[in-house]
Amino acid sequence: MKPAPILEQYQRVKREYPDAIVLFRLGDFYETFGEDAERVAPLLGITLT
Structure with a gap:
């Protein structure tokens, strides 16, 4: 599948800027998405969905 x-675009941008959120x-x-979401959620006090 x-x-x-949107996930393809995220992966493309993330490959180009691996250290950026x-x-x-x-x-x-x-x-x-992905690791960025896991890093951002506790910083912003939001729940991952």
């Missing part, structure tokens, strides 16, 4: 387009604006919200 092929990853969703990558955020995507989706409508009124910002999203991050």
Whole structure:
């Protein structure tokens, strides 16, 4: 199964900037994925979903 387009874009950007935390604006919200989400969640006091 092929990853969703947003995840493909995340992986592409993450390969180019491995030390950066990558955020995507989706409508009124910002999203991050994978290890970035795990790093950001406790810093912002939010729950991973």
